[in-house]
Amino acid sequence: MNPRIVLASASPRRADVLRQLGVEALVRPADVDERYMAGETPVEYVERLARWKADTVCDGAEDVLVVGGDTVVLHEGRVLSKPEDEAHAVSMLLSLSGGTHEVLSGIAISGAHGMVSGVARTEVRMRSFGRELTESYVATGEPMDKAGGYGLQGKGAALIEGVAGDYYAVIGFPVGAFLDLLLRVGWRFEFGQWTRVTDTD
Secondary structure, eight states, rough: OOEEEEEEOHHHHHHHHHHHHHOOOOOOOOOOOOOOOTTHHHHHHHHHHHHHHHHOOOOOOOOOOEEEEEEEETTTTTEEESSSSSHHHHHHHHHHHHHEEEEEEEEEETTTTTEEEEEEEEEEEEEEOHHHHHHHHHHGGGGGGSGGOTTTTTGGGEEEEEEEHHHHHHHHHHHHHHHHHHHHHHHETTEEEEEEETTTT
């Protein structure tokens, strides 16, 4: 019997990536406190939240794998989360113009096997753009629910010069890390097909 995948996130983008892979996940968003803990690094933060979300939703059922994720943008030592308002989105995007930043995407899988997790790091290079273009983009509404204030998979693609690393990690669901974690819990998933694996495979 193939595992059932539960996505512990309300993000439609994460569900879209899973669907693109051939996985129809049951969406059960986790309600967790997303504040930083004292002394926590951004890498520790995204991995902890991914694990917490997965653990909050997991009920330990044998055939269920719960997937949690969290993503932040790191620029010049500052963490950029979702914009508070349009002015904040404009300011955030202008600070990214013409430079590079890092996207950290934590992912975790919880189930009867326990918990496994990891963090994907991706570098994004932005085109140089000014206030007029930035304000036009923010007016579309797309940036308002996205870490860093842009959507790589949407209209925000016009702001991007290049990506070094996992494109899907920038969207919020690191595909490579997800497939690696599946192997660690005994499953290989390729082109819509599930296969049980063991340590000797």
